Amino acid sequence: MTGVPDFILHGPFPILVIFLAIVVCFRSQGTYWLARLITTGVIKTSESTTKPWLRKIGKWLEGASVQQGVDIIDRWGLIAIPLSFLTIGIQTIIHAGAGVLRLRWWLYTLVAVPGYFAWGFLYATVTLSILKTGQAAVLGKTWAILLTLGIVLIAVLFSLRRYKIAKARVKNQLD
Incomplete structure (x- = not known):
């Protein structure tokens, strides 16, 4: 790689x-x-x-x-x-x-x-x-592509959840 x-x-x-x-x-x-x-x-x-x-x-x-x-x-x-x-x-x-x-x-x-x-x-x-999963994804391995997409989706959802929690805390502090 x-x-x-x-x-x-x-x-x-x-x-x-x-x-x-x-x-x-x-x-x-x-x-x-x-x-x-x-x-x-x-x-x-x-x-x-x-x-x-x-x-x-x-x-x-x-x-x-x-x-x-x-x-x-x-x-x-x-x-x-x-x-x-x-x-x-x-x-x-x-x-x-x-x-x-x-x-x-x-x-x-x-x-x-x-x-x-x-x-x-x-x-x-x-x-x-x-690295090994990324290498397999680049080589077109279906399992690696699906795993990578799944991890990215979980990371995005986790980040959105944390953002909403932080936004709610700020709003509660301002009220």
Whole structure:
């Protein structure tokens, strides 16, 4: 398949899992350290900085979503960190919450390692499934075309439902 590195399509599956685990390790460590450094004052934020992106991150860290991540860690304990890799939508706020809480780095990393590999395994499986199904659809395989259309339909319906729910919430807040 054009544009997809050979090691993804034909390489050993464990190598792909390890590669993706390293990718998510860098992402979560970056979120943790950014939150930790900003909230400990190593990087000056708020009105004292001239960098708008830094101000934006500082405001996000002081906002409700990161506080939700802090609350989740307070409520569930350290198990929330590896389990966050199995979620969609709260992963980043939990890792930022760990940085805001100033969890010791070695402890944060130790509990996150199983999550790195779980995420790598899930994404490797999903990625390969999508690529192989896409390849079969391009080759004209009926089952792949129907599966792809079904997934697109489900995604559209899910998005419309979420849009309607969000619109209703905004309307209720305005009333």
